[in-house]
Amino acid sequence: MAVLLRHERLFTTLPEANLMDGVDWEKDDPFEEQRERVESPMRRLIFEYGRPYWFSVSVGLISSVLARALDLLPALLLAVAIDAIFGDAVFAEQVPLSVLPEAWLPATQDGQFWFVVAAIAASFVFGAIFHWIRNWGFNAFSQSVQHDVRTATYDKMQRLDMEFFANKQTGEMMSVLSNDVNQLERFLNEGMNSATRLVVMVVGITFLLFWLEPQLAIVSLAPVPLIAAFTYLFVKKIQPKYAAVRSSVGKVNSRLENNLGGINVIKSSNTESFESGRVEDVSRKYYDTNWEAIWLRIKFFPGLQLISGIGFVLTFVVGGYWVFTETAPGPLTGTLQTGTFVAFILYTQQLVWPMAQFGQVINMYQRAEASSERIFGLMDEEGRIERDAEADALEVSAGRVEYDQVCFSYDIDAGNLVIDDISFEVEGGETVALVGPTGAGKSTVLKLLLRLYDVDEGAIRIDGRDVRDVSLSSLRRSMGYVGQESFLFYGTVEENIAYGSFDASREEIVAAAKAAEAHDFVQNLPEGYDTMVGERGVKLSGGQRQRVAIARAVLKDPDILVLDEATSDVDTETEMLIQRSIDELTENRTTFAIAHRLSTIKDADQILVLEGGRIVERGTHAELLEEDGLYAHLWGVQAGEIDDLPQEFIERAQRRQARTEVDIDATDDD
Known part of the structure; x- marks a missing residue:
């Protein structure tokens, strides 16, 4: 009945966009809260992740300076040739040669x-040699930093609490790991390279212009203050637009990832047109936000180039008139040689592009800063689970588990308890089953044991030790978990069975598969244990995936076993075979089992019946049937004795289901 109601809930809410994916697409950046806590993200990027690669970036910077300096030399030498070799000026007295010993200069x-x-x-x-070295340095630096940031971000992300993942879409997190990290690489390579070129060209050309003719240099550089003001306004306007673009990219990724993951439901529900419309909506929002940033750039860069070109025109008019008439125009004095005028024209032309490129550097910087805020905001995220690096490892001896007045709420501020004052004890080697209606809190009870969440009040102990006082890795290493959704990684059957037990031999893997009643069907696959299962195990049936997941737990040989509806996706005959192997697996091993099919747990040493986050009944199968309470009524439902159920039970079921419809449990807690 619970399964039917769950399926009904799925299809009746399918047309509702916000209920289907759990995200309000009108919200701002999902990482906005994290971003606001980040200070000086670019400085942090350079000093935290760039420091180990100081050699490569130093080589890149020095080579870039030398390369750009050599790029300025040909125009200077051309001025010498025009004035001294082809004109009547003295070769040794030319400005660029005056710094050299006269003995080095030829006389003819x-x-x-x-x-x-x-x-x-x-x-x-x-110059070509230094350009090559420069490219090596900047690329080595940017690729190394990008690699470290991506791996560090992923490592931090996978260690966050489950609460974080319940509030974020996969596509949004993928956007941080992919798009945002790539934006950093682009700035660290192209951006820093361009910034160095800009500084060297602007400073070098400015120095050379004043060295050659200070009066004309003032004319050529007159537009620079206007360029600075224009660029400042651009930076102020573009920064919030890039933050919006980064957010919209994450939403597009989330929608695409969500739809591709649910393609089977989309096809079976004939909702392709509906989903195409939703993709078009989020894509249009990305288009609009991105176009706002693009439109600002479209107006900025040509405007900047136009202002920069004013310097070139002024130089040509003033300098050309000066050379042509041999008379200094206006307040200017002295004479201007033809070669010097040509050098000014060439340098002013070279100055136009760096000036225009300055906006591109700012553009890349703003993109990188917006991305780094999201990255470091995620890295700085703190969960409710406290991790003690000095905690001792858990050594399970008897396997005794105790829940002592445990209370828990997914939202502490709301104060809605999912688990309310639960206490029970499990002796080592016993099997305890948790049953109850949908939303009773069964899965949450076991998630607290695994420390996927931490209790708000009370304590959970294993062999007398609070699970919060032992290292998290040793706690989870001692447990085997088989959940409702048998997730398989892209890879072979063998790799999925051996996941978490990577040193297992083929013989051990086969033995685990036999224990899980998986060996026979695996042998019939095209390549046996070397068969690729596809993404999320799509090439296998639900029952086959579940048996592979059970084989994974068997191979791990844990001290404590957690089975969360481990046979929910198999037929009755396969369930009988798996149940036989599970019975062998659970022998002399502390086991927790959640099941809607009560026949699979009727032989448990202790059955806990939950309702509304509380234990309302406990005992063996026979004892609970004698009580004629909730468990007995659930048993009657599965036995087909619906007509014999009391009206009070049916009304309570309707009220429970109504609450579930209004507040769909984000943790899939059945």
């Missing part, structure tokens, strides 16, 4: 010509 015109040619050629050759 031919020698001077080939000296300039050799110097220009050398600048190109050594």
Whole structure:
């Protein structure tokens, strides 16, 4: 009955977008709360993750400076050639050559010509070498930092509490691990490279212009303050738009991941058009937010280039008039040589692109800052489970488990207790079954034992030790868990059985499969144990996936076994075979079992009946039938004795189901 009601709930709520995926798509960035706590994310990125790779980034920076400096040399040497070799100026007295010893400079015109040619050629050759070294340095630095940030973010993410995952969509987290981390790599490589080029070109050209002719340099650089103000306004406006773009990317990923994961339901429900509409909606929101940022860039970059071009035009007009008339225009004084004027034209032209590129650097920086805020916001997330790095490992001896006045709520602030004052004891080697209607709190009770969540009040002890006082890894290592959803990883059957027991031999894997009644069907697969199961085990049936999951638990040989409806996806005949293997597995092993099919747990040493987060009945199967309470009525439902059920039980079931419909349990707690 509970299964039928659960299926009915699924199909009756299918058209409702917000109920289907649990996300209000109108909300802001799902990581907004985390982002607001982050301070100086880019500084943190460089000092925390860039420090180990100081050598490669230093090589990149130094090589970039030298390469860009050599890029400026040809124009300077061309000015020398025009004024001294092809004109009547003195070769040794030219500004760029005045710093060299006169003995190094050739006296003949031919020698001077080939000296300039050799110097220009050398600048190109050594410039290419330094450009190559620069690319190696920046790429090695950015790729290394990107790798470390991605692995550190994933490691932090997988260690967060289940509460975090209940409130986040997979696509949103994938967006952080993929898109946001990639944005960092782009800035650390292209952005830092471009920033270095910009600084060297602007500073170097400014220095050379003032060195060659200070008066004309002032004219050429007149638009610079306007460029600075224009760029400042761009930065102020673009920053919030990039944060919105990062958020919308996560929502698109979430919708696509959600739909692809539920493709079977979509097809069987004939809702392809409906889902296409929902994808179009989130894609349109991404389009709108991204287009706002693009439109701002479209207006900014041409405007910046136009302002930068003003300097080039002013230089050409003033300098050209000065050379053409041989008269200093306006308040300017002195003479201007033709070669110097040509150098000014070339340098001003070279200055236009770095100035325009400055906006692109700011653009990449803002994107990277928005991404780093999301990344470090996730890394700084703190859960309710406290981890003590100095905690001792759990050593299970008898396997005795005690729940002592345990209370728990998924939302502490709301104060709605899911588990309310539960106490019971399990002796080592006993099997305890938890039964009850949907939403009674059965799965939550066992999640607290695994410390997927921590109790709010009371304590859970194993052999007298509070589970909060032992290391988390040793606690979970001592337990085997088979849940309702038999998740399989993309890989072979053998790899999935051996997951968590990676050193197991093929013989041990086969033995575990036989114990789980999986060996026969595995042998009939195309490649036996080497058969690929597909993503999430899609190539296997539900019953086959469940038997592989049980084999995984068998192979682990845990001290405590947790079975959360471990046979829910198999037929009656297969259930009988699996139940036989489970009986052997649970012998002399502390076992917790949740089951809606009460026939599978009737031989349990102790049965706990939960309702509303409380234990309302406890005892053996026979004792509970004698009480003629909730358990007996549930047994009657499964035995087909619906007409004999009291009206009070039916009304209570209707009220429970109504509460479940209004407040769908995000933890799938049946």
